Amino acid sequence: MELILDITLLSLLLVTAVYIAWTRDLFAAVMLAGIYGLLSASFFMSMGAVDVAFTEAAVGAGISPLLMLSTLAICGRAQRANPQRAILALISVTVVGLLLISATLEMPAFGSPDAPAHLHVAPRYLTDSMREIGIPNVVTSVLASYRAFDTLGEVVVIFTAGLGVLSLLGLQGETLPRQVQSPMAEPSHLVLRVVGKVLVPPIMLFALYVQFHGEYGPGGGFQAGVIFAVGFILYSLVFGLDAVERIVNRSLVQALAALGVLVYGTVGVLGIVSGRNYLDYSGLAGDSVTGQHLGIIAIELGVGITVAAVMMLVFFVFSAQLVRGRVVQHAS
Amino acid sequence: MLLSALYNYWVVVLLMMTGLYMVIAQGNLIKKIIGLNVFQTSVFIFYISVGKVTGGSAPILSQLATVYSNPLPHVLILTAIVVGIATTALALALVLRIRQSYGSVEEQDILTRDSQC
Amino acid sequence: MLTHLPILQVILPLVAAPSCLFLQKSRLSWAFTLLVSLAAFVVSALLLQQVMSEGSIRYSLGGWDAPWGIEYRIDVLNAWVLFIVTGVSTAVIAAARASVESELGASRQTIFYTLYLLCFSGLLGIVATGDVFNVFVFLEISSLSTYALIAMGRDRRALWSAFQYLVLGTIGATFILIGIGFLYMMTGTLNMLDLAERLPAVESSTAVLAAFAFILVGICLKLALFPLHLWLPNAYSSAPSIVTAFLAATATKVALYLLVRFTVTVFGIDFSLSALPLQSLFILLGLAGVFVGSAVAIYQSNIKRMFAYSSVAQIGYMIVGIGISTVAGLQATLLHLFNHALMKAALFLALAGLVLRAGGCALEDFRGLGRRMPWTMGAIAVAGASLVGMPLTAGFISKWHLIAAAIDSGFWILALLIVAGSLLSAVYVWRLIDAAYLQGPDKSLPEQGRNEAPLGILIPTWGLVLANLYFGVETSLPVTVTQAASAYLLGGAP
Structure with a gap:
């Protein structure tokens, strides 16, 4: 169940991001960016990051689209195509992306409780914060x-x-x-x-x-x-x-x-x-x-x-x- | 095994690159800012994925749970989200002023108008 | 109170900034900013003295020990950089009043000083902290305030430069954030010393290598290392004159500090040199920066822009010093960090005076300047000589150390190229001297009498110029400190 939710949210995020890049209607792009914020908030929720989800919903789907819409109201919603820079951008993005993908190959598996991040500093917060600070x-x-x-x-x-x-x-x-x-x-x-x-x-x-x-x-x-x-x-x-x-x-x-x-x-x-x-x-x-x-x-x-x-x-x-x-x- | 362990990160990399592509390729300043937003949000998704512990619940201590997800990435990303919206607000304010003084928010127009005088 | 010095260094300007907003009078906010900057300078001097005599200082924020809490950690390296940043800031802000009054509207001056204090505390926070995520937070404080400060420039190009810088700067900061995320994922910690201890165990993984690459590129964007320098000339030439003087003397220095901190302290010099061909990369990019920056500077007619390109070249020298990667090489870099801050602050402050009187700083404005503004032009001439690296100026000392370090490591050609680069800088400085002293004033313009910059600008400028001369002769302070810092970083001495 968790896996299905995870895959659904991630694919929706991907579709939204690609459509934002593709569309030339800025109004649609801003609205979709709001949806992108809401989707990532849902993703954070499914990862157990409730505070982050709350904040992302308020910022990514609230304040940020609001400010962008006010800007659009002044600057107009049409966007020009810039085909000459696309190839350069595609090349640099591919290089950076491949570097990142190769970096992931030796990363600890997703969700693994033995990952170094869960073993070193964080355990103290979970075990001792109640005694030291006293809030849940x-x-x-x-x-x-x-x-x-x-x-x-x-x-x-x-x-x-x-x-x-x-x-x-x-x-x-x-x-x-x-x-x-x-x-x-x-x-x-x-x-x-x-x-x-x-x-x-x-x-x-x-x-x-x-x-x-x-x-x-x-x-x-x-x-x-x-x-x-x-x-x-x-x-x-x-x-x-x-x-x-x-x-x-x-x-x-x-x-x-x-x-x-x-x-x-x-x-x-x-x-x-x-x-x-x-x-x-x-x-x-x-x-x-x-x-x-x-x-x-x-x-x-x-x-x-x-x-x-x-x-x-x-x-x-x-x-x-x-x-x-x-x-x-x-x-x- | 590799696929199930890492697919999450691969999708996040694709999201980041879509955002970065927009920033580099698009000449419209507002679209650039949207791209920057997508790029940053994707980095947030990466951090939160790092904090995930299988079967862990939200890091609010209670009697019902024994396994929690890692709270530290959450704290970092709360800060990063705020930094992100601060940058967006400032960038949009700059765009409004650019529109006032150049009459356009397309990079091409701005560059030609700057070289004319 | 002495135990709290590390945090006072940052918190003083940080809390002063919102307080400054309540001061309605612009002169009052100027005086307040000057006072805060001076206090920060005193704190940094005390810190430097304390570190030199007793070794590194650790300060746990919130009373939580590292790595659970954030700690400030002051060693010789960052005490030195703090000293430079606060010292230059004090001189720059002392000169700011007249220039800011003429370049900004009356209503924006209080906001200007508030943003200046925010930028100042952001830079200090980056330098003082021992926590990598805290670096990111303070980097954003300084960056956001820098974008806003640049956009306050007089013509519309300032807006466009600020936007370009914002986009590049945010990409750079996000790259650093990705790198920090990878580091955290592989080690579970964010504390610099803790990272340095834990990284060797995982250093063969591609994730750590990618973290290194992303952090490096992110910092180099901020540093304006060739070929990532394109934002810098636009930003420096269109920002208000005082902002240019401040940024040229401090912001790139702080980015350079970060580069040293990450390559040497966090990742360890052995890993840094073996993971990527960093030695040849830094020397090649540094030299490319020196030659491209200087060559382009020669053809600029806007003098602010000319000195901005010269900054790209000077950053090149500092990168070459890191590239040599010996104690002597790093020492040369740290020396040049100091000397370059002195000369560029003096040059850009003198330009601020020129802009105030002549309304611009194109090459034509320099014609006959030796007679119209003898003190301002004198300052430009002496600081320019220091930039070229003439003997008896501070610039000579750092070039000398750099060349000696290159020869020590057997890089003879490198030493020759450094000398050749200095000759290029002599060409563009000579163009100014030629216009100011040897060419008569423009005949087509009405005869202009003597019109010197106000004392408020001249005194701080000449203070910096005299520092250029003083540290060109009496070098014990910078040489001892940089020697200690370099040996500490590379030799593992306490």
Whole structure:
């Protein structure tokens, strides 16, 4: 059964990837890329990687297609063929591919429990994390404590991308007249408005659940941040951008993005203040397990704040571009 | 034996190469970014396959399971997914600006317009 | 506090970056960035001193011992690179204010300094860490901020260069990620020292060989090693002047550090040299870089672009040094790492001053420059002499060590080719001297009076120029440190 599922998912992935490469309709390519994300999320699920599946579904089938569609709306969906580069590309890809295939020949068999990867570092996480950190989701333990510094880096990457997008596009939309800010809203669609309004509160509630339940089940700051942002994005799709900006303006979102990183960084410094190493939460409370627990909750909060803020920032900036494009079209 | 042990990795290699092919061969910048996405996602699939243990359940400790899949590749890929979307967002923002200042998102047009002036 | 120095080195700019965003005034964010960079420089100097006297330092992040947690591991090699990066960054940012004010709009300056700090901390994080996946994470911090910084350049080419670099850089980083995945699969660990211990047992497998190849190609893309250098001239010539000065002096150095770290520490020099014909490959590609880079540089009329191609050539020399693969050869590479950072930072800062006053840096802008901007042109002349490798400049010392290392290993032809390469660089530097001092000002333009760059740019530039002269005579610091680093890496000494 597992084998059939595995083979089905892999062949679907392959068909999707080849079709994306082949089609010249960018709209189809973006939608299929979303499907590719969803398929790989399913694959991760079947591999037992629930946290990764959750994240990939949110990113690969959610945020990423959303941003690409906004870009397409401005740049157009037609793509030109470039036959002259195909042969060069085919040759280099074949060389790299053959190198990779030959590398796989001496790899440990797929799923084998005796593979070196399962024998050296990972066993400690499975056997000792309950005693050392005290939470059942091992992925959260590793992500937020054993390898917390990688996760700090991850938050900084998101922050950097947000700032990069802001520096590229952010300072153009502000010169627009206020009244043309919301052509995205479709006031006539009553069904959309009602459904949108009904959906937003449960989405926010779910985000909070994912944020604080990440230690016991799949989820955590990143996923929660994305879901939280999606709540606002949905609202702005239905009611217009300025309806959202009345609640959260751009400079507030920008400040929150920086704040999340600062929260994470400061929790790390508290480790030094408590006489231990950077990002060591053991000294934050009386006993080390409670300290770990507290530290993880605090840094996950930092992750959630930055991720939600950056996602909203990026979406606002991209939609402002869309508005700007339409204004320019009207003018000409 | 070899086939059943390694077919997974071979498919992943094919996926990676499809993505990489798009990045190199396509002149449309958005298509390049989609290719980059497919390439990266395929590397994620490789990592997660490495973490698979036959019969293992998701690495959330409980009384019901004794064998778990390896949590470390999961953690690494969570980070890598986030890096991937960050890169995509920045790349798309660049594409929008390129479209504004060159009037096109096709590599050919951009190169000719740059050589004209 | 001294035990926390390794993490302070990185965390200081990393936490400073989001704080910088709250400073609304652009002058304030400039002063703040300068202060942070200076503090990081002090930390790196303390670290270097500590490592030289007491040996390597290990620091477990989160209190988890390696290989379960991530550790920072500072030895002579990365202490040296940290020292170079923070030192150059301080000089560059000290000169940044006037140039950034004129090249960027007022509203983008705070974002500029924030991105600069992010890039700075990303580079430091790559150098300080002892964990291969952590390298990937910090590589992406520095890369993403670099793309955004390049795209802030004044004309639209900056956008296109940033996009090209983004695509190549992401392919490179993903290659490194594939390599790390293979390594993890074969050994079960991500810690560099642990990998070095466990790799010999599996080193005959094709998976390890493929991991080596992918990591190598990935790093060489970032390093802009010939023939993977095509992104570099575009990126350097269209980025804001200060960004070019910073990247030219630091980013390629960090990539070179990674190359040394992976080939020597992680895979082990014996494996690296036997697995692939690395020795001949590095010497050939290095020499090709030297000659192609220098030859193309001669024909450039945009001087930023000319010095960018010259960087491709200088990277070639450093790769040749690794290719010789003796203690002396590696030492020459590490020396040139330092000296090249000094000369390129000085040259690009001087160009920033020129762009500020003349509005561009084409060869025509150099006509009569010796009279209009004597100090700026003087800096270019001295740093240019160092680039060529004239005696009494820092550039001479590293070329000398490189030639001596080549002769020591019996590569006579190589030594001659290195000298020939230097002659090529003399040609393009001479074109500038000729235009600035020997040709009169353009008659068709109205007579221009003396219009020197502001002191804010001149002082840091001349600080670097004097360092070029100082380290051309008094070489004890770089020679002792690089000797220790090279012997430590290849000889197994503590």
